Amino acid sequence: MTPRILKNVRIVDPSTLMDETGDILIDGGRIIACGAQLSGAEIPADCEIEDCTGLIAVPGLVDACVHIGEPGAEHRETIASASRAAAKGGVTSMIMMPDTDPVIDDVALVDFVQRLARDEAIVRVHPAAALTKGLNGEDMTEFGLLLDAGAVMLSNGRHTVDNPAVMRRVMTYARDFGAVVAVATQDRRLGGSGVMNEGLFASWLGLPGIPREAEIIPLERDLRLAALTGARYHAMSISVPESSDVIRAAKARGVDVTAGISINHLTLNETDIGEYRTFFRLSPPLRTEDDRRAMVSALTDGTIDIIVSAHDPQDVDTKRLPFADAENGAIGLETLLAAALRLYHSGDVPLMRLIDALSTRPARILGLDAGTLAIGARADIALIDPEHPWVLSKEDIVSRSKNSAFEDARFTGKVLQTLVAGVTVYRS
Amino acid sequence: MSFPHRHLLGIKGLSEQDIHYLLDQSDAAVKISRQREKKTSTLRGLTQINLFFESSTRTQASFELAGKRLGADVMNMSVANSSVKKGETLVDTAMTLNAMRPDVLVVRHSSAGAVALLSQKVACPVINAGDGAHEHPTQALLDALTIRRAKGKVGRLIVTICGDVLHSRVARSNILLLNALGARVRVVAPSTLLPSGIRHMGVEVFQRMEDGLKDADVVMMLRLQRERMAGAFVPSVREYFHYYGLDAVKLALAKDDALVMHPGPMNRGVEISSDVADGPQSVIEQQVEMGVAVRMAVMETLMLHGELAR
Numbered sequence: 144m145t146p147r148i149l150k151n152v153r154i155v156d157p158s159t160l161m162d163e164t165g166d167i168l169i170d171g172g173r174i175i176a177c178g179a180q181l182s183g184a185e186i187p188a189d190c191e192i193e194d195c196t197g198l199i200a201v202p203g204l205v206d207a208c209v210h211i212g213e214p215g216a217e218h219r220e221t222i223a224s225a226s227r228a229a230a231k232g233g234v235t236s237m238i239m240m241p242d243t244d245p246v247i248d249d250v251a252l253v254d255f256v257q258r259l260a261r262d263e264a265i266v267r268v269h270p271a272a273a274l275t276k277g278l279n280g281e282d283m284t285e286f287g288l289l290l291d292a293g294a295v296m297l298s299n300g301r302h303t304v305d306n307p308a309v310m311r312r313v314m315t316y317a318r319d320f321g322a323v324v325a326v327a328t329q330d331r332r333l334g335g336s337g338v339m340n341e342g343l344f345a346s347w348l349g350l351p352g353i354p355r356e357a358e359i360i361p362l363e364r365d366l367r368l369a370a371l372t373g374a375r376y377h378a379m380s381i382s383v384p385e386s387s388d389v390i391r392a393a394k395a396r397g398v399d400v401t402a403g404i405s406i407n408h409l410t411l412n413e414t415d416i417g418e419y420r421t422f423f424r425l426s427p428p429l430r431t432e433d434d435r436r437a438m439v440s441a442l443t444d445g446t447i448d449i450i451v452s453a454h455d456p457q458d459v460d461t462k463r464l465p466f467a468d469a470e471n472g473a474i475g476l477e478t479l480l481a482a483a484l485r486l487y488h489s490g491d492v493p494l495m496r497l498i499d500a501l502s503t504r505p506a507r508i509l510g511l512d513a514g515t516l517a518i519g520a521r522a523d524i525a526l527i528d529p530e531h532p533w534v535l536s537k538e539d540i541v542s543r544s545k546n547s548a549f550e551d552a553r554f555t556g557k558v559l560q561t562l563v564a565g566v567t568v569y570r571s
Numbered sequence: 572m573s574f575p576h577r578h579l580l581g582i583k584g585l586s587e588q589d590i591h592y593l594l595d596q597s598d599a600a601v602k603i604s605r606q607r608e609k610k611t612s613t614l615r616g617l618t619q620i621n622l623f624f625e626s627s628t629r630t631q632a633s634f635e636l637a638g639k640r641l642g643a644d645v646m647n648m649s650v651a652n653s654s655v656k657k658g659e660t661l662v663d664t665a666m667t668l669n670a671m672r673p674d675v676l677v678v679r680h681s682s683a684g685a686v687a688l689l690s691q692k693v694a695c696p697v698i699n700a701g702d703g704a705h706e707h708p709t710q711a712l713l714d715a716l717t718i719r720r721a722k723g724k725v726g727r728l729i730v731t732i733c734g735d736v737l738h739s740r741v742a743r744s745n746i747l748l749l750n751a752l753g754a755r756v757r758v759v760a761p762s763t764l765l766p767s768g769i770r771h772m773g774v775e776v777f778q779r780m781e782d783g784l785k786d787a788d789v790v791m792m793l794r795l796q797r798e799r800m801a802g803a804f805v806p807s808v809r810e811y812f813h814y815y816g817l818d819a820v821k822l823a824l825a826k827d828d829a830l831v832m833h834p835g836p837m838n839r840g841v842e843i844s845s846d847v848a849d850g851p852q853s854v855i856e857q858q859v860e861m862g863v864a865v866r867m868a869v870m871e872t873l874m875l876h877g878e879l880a881r
Contacts, residue, residue, distance in 0.1 A: 342768050343768030343772065349703050350684075350704070352767055465680065467703065
């Protein structure tokens with residue numbers, strides 16, 4: 144592979160707090176030099192030079208919550224098709240959720256996913272293993288063996304572990320391995336038959352609501368158990384400010400906790416559902432505009448550590464239904480960065496914090512060799528034109544499923560090129 | 572004057588003029604139903620399909636009779652939810668029926684929004700005959716017609732809606748319609764049977780019948796489903812009837828000439844006592860008669876006038 148140099152690019156790297164215009168020299172899949180002064184680095188004679196004036200280079204995004212249909216629902220998404228969607232969105236590492244069919248709860252399945260990813264994916268794919276066998280919420284999986292095989296975290300998929308005694312034991316055991324226990328909290332009984340945020344809007348639509356307490360109560364319980372057990376706890380997908388309040392308080396008490404939020408909950412609200420638009424049926428449900436704004440603040444001040452796409456491909460068989468009968472979820476890999484840039488353009492979140500939440504922080508939480516443009520780091524890079532205006536049309540969606548919450552949405556800012564280990568895997 | 576809507580999916584979106592237009596048309600339809608010769612040729616040659624995904628006797632019969640009195644060919648399709656895989660069948664059934672070229676579809680479904688979804692897939696007007704807990708617009712129209720004929724107006728009347736507002740599409744459509752016509756709407760129910768945000772839905776909220784019924788011009792009782800009576804939402808039938816059932820003593824708190832209404836079918840001894848249901852203030856049978864008239868008016872309007880508006 145020939146060495147290459149990205150010239151005159153604005154480099155935004157939260158891992159080194161670098162924000163300057165300069166060059167990035169890449170050789171052997173790694174960053175050799177980076178910055179305004181390529182101090183000491185020799186530029187090879189056969190170097191491929193690319194002028195990137197006006198563009199921003201950021202470490203490739205690390206998306207810590209991606210649902211993929213393979214194995215089990217390949218008509219919705221395969222690892223290969225998800226990786227192409229990721230590359231288009233500037234995502235160079237994605238964490239694949241274990242709620243496939245079969246569930247990723249066994250070393251053989253972790254191996255299977257990694258082999259498939261190595262052969263077919265164009266970005267890095269890291270499996271998250273199931274916290275309990277078959278995601279049944281009762282029997283713990285082989286944490287040690289799963290982590291050794293390459294799983295990067297343990298997750299219970301879309302559900303809270305209902306039984307607090309089970310949760311305590313899995314957290315206690317997980318601590319011995321230093322594993323991240325990642326949970327999307329939602330009390331299934333309190334949430335009941337709810338399909339959207341509880342409140343006036345749901346009442347007029349005649350749809351059963353999910354109260355915010357269904358998220359907060361199990362989160363508070365889990366944080367108590369995290370304090371008790373000393374486990375590393377990650378709240379995967381919070382949606383209401385009361386959740387960020389309890390996270391903030393737990394962090395202040397020294398609990399080893401981090402939190403994530405989906406880009407949907409930072410940029411959309413419940414009124415986007417309009418007249419029963421099922422692409423906006425999500426879990427957790429979209430909340431009010433006041434909630435959304437509060438969550439953006441919690442992201443800015445660092446209470447919320449990371450942003451995920453919560454990519455969840457669904458086909459017409461699960462979405463072209465009456466709202467209450469449809470499945471949750473929206474795709475989001477392709478639009479993750481562009482949607483996040485709305486928060487930068489609106490002046491709500493500085494670019495450095497935004498890229499930190501999309502790349503550097505998730506890489507650090509999961510201990511991945513990613514999220515940095517430091518010298519010696521692997522050259523996983525997204526090149527962005529921050530002012531490029533575009534509209535997402537359904538025809539342009541790369542993902543195998545088309546259930547985007549941003550169909551026909553306008554964006555300012557686009558990924559023009561994505562590099563994985565110095566190799567261009569996507570070019571707009 | 573015309574009616575600028577292609578479908579009737581709900582009361583939401585209808586103006587005061589739209590509603591009065593439909594009520595005026597309904598007054599005319601009442602006359603037809605009271606003649607010896609009840610059959611007209613207004614919709615002769617047109618096809619009406621009643622598509623009921625949720626079982627119904629009264630509403631389906633009312634729509635069927637309305638169509639027949641206007642001369643339409645009426646076909647009933649009862650698709651019990653148990654026998655079909657939901658949703659897939661909804662859109663597929665819609666496309667199948669659409670290919671048969673109906674001129675109006677009357678649809679009931681247990682899921683909120685299902686009728687609107689179906690309306691996007693067909694070429695003819697669609698009438699919502701009830702979708703989940705969302706809307707039941709012809710019920711609200713027939714209630715308004717009953718009130719307007721008995722009281723001469725709807726605006727500024729005090730209308731008290733009692734019972735299971737949480738699960739009731741009838742309540743939602745009535746709250747919208749009565750507000751559009753300028754009535755004062757109250758609801759009375761235990762808080763377990765009220766939707767979140769009810770205080771912002773254009774109603775005054777009461778927990779005690781004694782407070783909510785005071786000076787009311789109209790008392791609308793809602794049906795409480797059996798499975799919700801035994802501890803899930805209220806502890807028992809007898810406790811519910813004691814506090815929220817309409818009997819002669821509670822009714823006496825309303826105005827002397829207050830109307831008693833119920834969308835049916837009634838649970839006697841649960842939400843309403845028999846002496847009140849059958850008493851002189853009850854207009855429950857008139858509601859049934861007005862139901863046929865309103866449905867005639869809606870179908871005629873959508874099938875004939877709707878085309879002109881397009």
